[in-house]
Amino acid sequence: MSASPTDIQDLVKNRTYSAGFVTDVDSETLPPGLSEDVVRHISAQKQEPEWLLEFRLKAYRRWLKMTEPTWAHVHYPKIDYQAISYYSAPKSMKDGPKSLDEVDPKLLETYTKLGIPLREQEMLAGVQPQVAVDVVFDSVSVGTTFRKKLAEAGVIFSSISEAVREHPELVKKYLGTVVPFGDNYYAALNSAVFTDGSFVFVPKGVRCPMELSTYFRINERNTGQFERTLIVVEDGGHVSYLEGCTAPQRDENQLHAAVVELVALEKAEIKYSTVQNWYPGDENGVGGIYNFVTKRGDCRGRGSKISWTQVETGSAITWKYPSCILRGDDSIGEFYSVALTHHKQQADTGTKMIHVGKNTRSTIVSKGIAAGEGQQSYRGLVRVLPSAEGARNHTQCDSLLIGDKCGAHTFPYTEVRNPSAILEHEATTSKIGEDQLFYARSRGIGEEDAVSMIVNGFCKDVFKELPMEFAVEAQKLLSVSLEGSVG
């Protein structure tokens, strides 16, 4: 016999959010509120050059005139932007980044607890696949590993604040060229108050010798995190970059509004993977991160390639559309996504592929899973401009519903202005089959394992795009996030 949905719902308990602890560090946090003074204060804290302050102020003034977008399929109470603190840094970090030896042990311990042991990482070097890590704690970068080794290859990997000090010409040349300061409401806000994030520069012809990764952590109460990441890969270069995010379990909602800009020059390749596990709120929808993110890649050079892979299991609200502007002829954009909403989580996520150059190709694979009372929307745009002779797009967009109180929605926009373009969009929605479950169980597989197996099968086209270590983590994350959802 097959279990009824309610039986199955009851089978497992609430999901556990293992990253929900708080690190007790003494932080210097700006009082809540946003004004030109706050913008100036952030810039001064970071000893920024005048042009960057100007950039921030322009963005801030633009933001004041903008209104929050309402078109996304998400519902949340109005955000009071004056109730948020826009800068928080552990006091021990006051004098800027230091070597790892000098970093507050409590901070290092935080990352160990999250499974990112910064020290061992360096010590184990050479034993396992090397991953260089930059860690951002609230508003500042705590440290970056493997910098020497990367520098030998000519790769710059540092916090963006540091890059502004050490490579101002590079930052100035590329910052805001992919996501202009007034691009959208959240991008404008970010441009005004961004605090830290990563900077990667891969020079001409260099294949980055290891995976790069940044780990973002929100710790302090009532703060927002506004990170800014910029990755530039010159002609023929290659980099694979991973990003992970967590936050403590708190009753109030916290805002995360990041901007990520990628620039790929001729034949350059950027692979950007995200495992996003911000605190999603509890089963009653209390607490959780509002994740409003602008991520965009510019395939500026001929034959360049940008590939986004994301596994989105966290956040109360997700508003995120990693995009590719396929400007260079023969350039390639890819978007692979698994997004899961459980309890009262809401996600409106997808991508934009803008075909400008000739023979540009894009692939979109989106897998949405809605459980509990989760609302899951795919929103994607494929735009083919008249110049994009021979453009190709393939989109596959599948939703899986687990339980009868959730929702799965698909909003694919296609705008085509070239007769030679070939586009295919396919979408399906199905529920996790009771017959599949029953079949697995009759072969002796436990209910939860069966669900996890089916869901993993559903997501396999995306997981195979993740770097190996991340794929395993993503699978685990997914089964934890699904606990208590079967129906």
Place this chain on the structure above:
Amino acid sequence: MLDIQNLHARIDGKDILKGIDLRINAGEVHAIMGPNGSGKSTLSKLLAGHEDYTVTQGSVRFGDEDLLELDPEQRAAKGIFLGFQYPVEIPGVSNMVFLKAALNAQRKARGEKELEAADFIAWVRHRVKQMKMDSAMLSRGVNEGFSGGEKKRNEILQMLVLEPKLMVLDETDSGLDIDALKIVSDGINLMRSKERAVLLVTHYQRLLDYVQPDFVHVLAGGRIVKSGGPDLARELEEKGYGWLQNSVGQAA
């Protein structure tokens, strides 16, 4: 008429034909037999100009022309006809319109006068009768809702109307009952003449009982591994293709 030399071809990076040599003279009927996946269909589609196949080596001459240089419609106008293994449905375009478009385009390409409407209709109806078909089919969409057998019969009808020089018939006998097989064979025999040639691609001896071939070739692993007279087909029917594996081994 047709001269294939050392033909190599691939699709999606996979080599299918690995050196075919075949010469067909006017007036001859050749049969190509062979197990599934031996490259039979590839050869027929390639002769008609399918763009999915890439010729990597060798040549195909038709009369005094390099066939590989020509588009499918140019080949048709030169007199090559492919009877499809799986004829395509074209809903909304009637058989009559389709035949008229094809015949007139071919005539035009050859510098001949297009047929007057009345002459054309009379000609098509004559052929329909020979194929023992209902002329009501002419106003139906091309192969739209046809059974497998009807589609194959329609292929032969098109052949009769277009009067090609070289008829390449890919598994035309598959999916036919005995009555339909007889009608289809009669159609093919009707077209046999000193000026024309036929290349039958088939899996079975059955069709060859009705359309007597002059030569039989066995295709395996992308090569012709054995050639002979009509007796070879009967031998294959009795023994299957298994006994050929040895000679394939030798050939390689």
Place this chain on the structure above:
Amino acid sequence: MATLEHFRSAFDALPEAARTPARRAALYAFLEQGLPPNTLEDWQYTDLAPLSALTSEALRPDADATQMGIESFADSLDALNRAFAAGGLDRSIAANTKLEEPLRPENRAHQRHRLKLERGAEATLILNTSGDMPFQTIFADIELEAGSRLHLIRISDAGADAHRLTRVKLRVARDACADVVTVDLGGKLSRHDLHVDLAEPGASVYLHGLYAPVGKGHVDNHTWIEHRAPHCISRESFRGIARDQAHAVFNGMIRVHKDAQKTDSEQRVANLILSPGAEINAKPELEIYADDVKCAHGATFGQLDDQAMFYLRSRGVPEALARTLLTCTFAHEVLRHIRPDGVRERVTKRLLRQLPGGEQMEALQ
């Protein structure tokens, strides 16, 4: 904001008997709300500003003095139609009867129809906005009672300066079936809304649409299919062909409401762009709030069947003509669902005339 004063003056020029308080109230509602702005998601790709550039003579509100009894308006366009239309079809088809002849409302500039098919009734309705009339609006409310069947054909073969607004609302009750075909050829600016409520179990809708604007024409089809009850079926297939500088928009929403379990829904939209200046925006949307459903949708651009292309060429048909033939096949997929033979043949012929190479095709017929 564009001025809409000429709508007022056109109305004021009506004979006094036609300017009923109800129509006047509707006019004021329209003037107050104005034309829907592009900032609304549903109007993202269609700008109605050209309506404000029409002369007041072109608007042609209906001079009849009939009373209609509709007092509230869904939006400003609803109000506009209410103000300018004096009426239209207002009929009930008796239970278990079958109308042999299609219903064809009188060709007025502005029409407002109400149609009810009682239990088990069967009818065909043809809404035609063809012709050169500069501005035409047709709004219709249609109710299908249990087990009834409606074949609805909406055709717009309009002139190069024609503006068209239509809105059809269908409520489909238990086991009733709506079989809808829409065709848009030509026109300067057209917006067609179709709302289908599958209100009770077993209701079904089959919807086929072809949009083929030419010149500088702009045509926008919006459909909403609401699955409100379990066990309903919807099939939607739209095809678009755009040439010259034409712009086509398709937006199809399928919404499966909370209790609509066992919904079976499929939506397809396929598009061909024939000229470098043409544009098509297509958005097939799904909103699903029930879990035991079978829903699929798909959108494609620019794909003629490769197999068929090779087949045609292997028979000697040159590539350009083969393309035309396959474009016909592409459209035929929609047109074949028009049941009255005469109507289908006329529309097919008309379409042929506006395809590149269509003359050649016509010569072959």
